[in-house]
Amino acid sequence: MSAVGLKFAPLKSQHVLPGFRLSLGFTIFYLTSLVLIPLLALMLRPFELGLDGVWEAISTPRVLASLRLSFGMALAAAIIDSVFGLIIAWVLVRYRFPGRAILDALIDLPFALPTAVAGIALSTLYAPSGWLGGILAEYGIKVAYTPWGVLIAMVFISLPFTVRTVQPVLAELGKDVEEAAATLGATRVQTISRVMLPMLYPAILTGCAMAFARAVGEYGSIIFLAGNLPGISEIAPLLIVIKLEEFNYAGAAAIGVVMLATSFVMLLALNAIQSWAARRR
């Protein structure tokens, strides 16, 4: 513990606040025992295959296709959610209308609803016999049991992340900036697009990244809504499950590690941008 304390010693030694070692020590202890050590077990597992084995496990066309699908659709879902999340947050923070509290509470629904239930509900809706599936079918659009089903499920489960990261920042954003812009003769649209949006970018970006990270790993709701056909609508987490059924723990862990590493690098880059932006402010 003391070694950790030394390594992470505060930069400003004249600090008066107490509890640095205690809080950081507990943080690191809890993080290490519950997250890092388990993830280490995951990362070490594939290497019983050897490096060649790992490469072979993740470079088959089928695995690559599933990774492409998972990451591609997650990116699309994150962008869709960012756009609509921003609009929803804007409406929630800036407008007063009856039912606003209900709308606000509804946003967190995807957190509360178990993913399997979400999957069952969505597939009932979007199946050709369902409420929405029937309407879409008339226009020749098929959603359920196609790769678009993956997208729909991801948009559903990730929405709260984008709304909830933008919402508080927007609420804190003082009106003085807007007033200043308006006084200087900017139209409302100009004020929003040139002044306010740039101030929201970090929050939007964070929300987008968290939505992406959540969507990439999603399993429970997607398998009900996607066709799960290898190479077409088979997501990477499903492939992990299939490898497990074959008692191929190392292969399963290898795909898990690829997904984890990609998400981690993304989040790290994002947090770096955030803290850089914060320092510049």
Added chain:
Amino acid sequence: MKRIFFLLAVASILAATAAQAANISLLNVSYDPTRELYQQINRAFADQQKAKGDTVTISNSHGGSGSQARSVIDGLQADVVTLALAADIDAIARNGKLLPADWQKRLPQNSSPYTSTVVFLVRKGNPKQIKDWGDLVKPGLQVITPNPKTSGGARWSYLAAWDWAAKQPGGNAQKAKDFVARLYKQVPVLDSGARAATVNFTKRGLGDVLLSWEDEAHLSMKEMGGGAYQIVYPSRSILAEPPVAIVDRIVDRKKTRAVAEAYLRFLYTPQAQEIVARNYFRPRDPAVLAKYGKQFPTLPLATIDKDFGGWAKAQATHFANGGVFDQIYQPGR
């Protein structure tokens, strides 16, 4: 709020300990379609034991056969396993070393107290005129069957299709492979389990035909209103033998071997065989089978040992990583 949680916690701990102290408890880890069967079997067995003075409580766990086997290997305390196919119990023996490799010889009839087969479930009146395996690859027809990688029942279906194609005049392994490849091109959704596939076919109205366990087909007709569907028996199918076994390492530690063995032996008694037949599994007992003969039409059945050289070989050839099933699903087909 906190206090409620605390009370709940205490209550549940008390409930758990009370339940354990009073009886011998067994855990039966099983696959998906046996829920109703084992609910009734467990009740009958508990009554029988009660008559002898023992109180036995049997808990059940159901899921995909493969994932259930994996849970047992990873430490789920199953006294007995009753899975969809021998390969999954083989895996427990091989990867978990929890029971001897020759487990299947310990009980009569390949340790399978009941059997089933693969049938077609079609919509009432059979609008697409599906009579045999060959009809399944008609253009535009949609076949619903789960993923053989994750579902035990789907592996039997796949093998039944293969066997039919191989037994056709001029049939051989290559022709059989071509046939199953064509068959799986007609599959719009690969569900992970038998029940998910059944729900997609019945509740969602997806597809024209469902490849199903015989027992599952009867059950879904009963549950979903029999009027909407009918069962079609193909010209030949496969003898599906879902095996049972005690898990030696676990019963020896829990000191439940005697009861666990009695439980599995009970499955072979006329009383249990009646329950088996009533749940649309084919009983092994000839007398019971004769009694329920009407609901089990006879048809030529391939067997895993004779036609596929046993599960170990079938598993390695068809379903292992890179096996035939993977080959027919190469992306960009």
Added chain:
Amino acid sequence: MSKRVTKPTEDPLWLKLTLGAVALAFVAVVLVLPLVLVFKEALAGGVDAFFNAMTEPDTLASVKLSLLAAAIAVPLNTVFGIAAAWAIAKFDFRGKTFLVTLIDLPFSVSPVVAGLVYVLIFGNHGWFGSTLADHDIRILFALPGIVLATIFVTFPFVARELIPLMVDQGRDEEEAAATLGASGFRTFLMVTLPNIKWGLLYGILLCNARALGEFGAVSVLSGKIRGETNTMPLHIQLLYDNYDYVGAFAVAALLAMLGLLTLAIKSFLEWRYADELAASHRH
């Protein structure tokens, strides 16, 4: 109707209507329809069937188990969240960005993988598997495993909520209190906590909702023993697979109601203490 003078910081009416309509339409299609469907299916067999499904012993056992797991996981993650936010917001140290990213990490781990990692450690073939088996300690397929998986998937919720908030609020007030001789704990209780209580409450509610609803990770290591290790989400799947659609959606509706209830409480508190909230925003 006389023309209203819009303030320069207010959106023009056309923009209001457009954005409002887009937001409502999106929420209606993406969130409300699935919710309506859940309740419709739950009540498909009438109200009696709904309540019968709720009071079934196995269902009650699953509710109890889920509440118990959440009652352990949520307080632990709350303590962690506060500690992490205190260290990160109130002190400068090298590797902070890295630490924040590590805390976010469980968000990006597939729930399936989250279950798998504990299997790799505590499973019979895992790191500690044989030791645990020798001493007859059950982690997987029992309450501890379910709690571990729940902690993992809800790990960042409280910390994520508090860190930006406390970074934003800076450390001047706490430093003033400390300089005036208040103990660390007292400073936290009297100065920091009032400032963060809304974020804290919100983080706890989210953490709780997600803990009750987790499916993928728990399914890997629960063992699915009916009435014993089946959590609510797993029980929903069991009922659904049993052709008991009313039962499955009844439990799902219960879960959704639990989630909506906690959020309603939050909205009520916000409304009740609106003045205080506005004051704390002015910092």
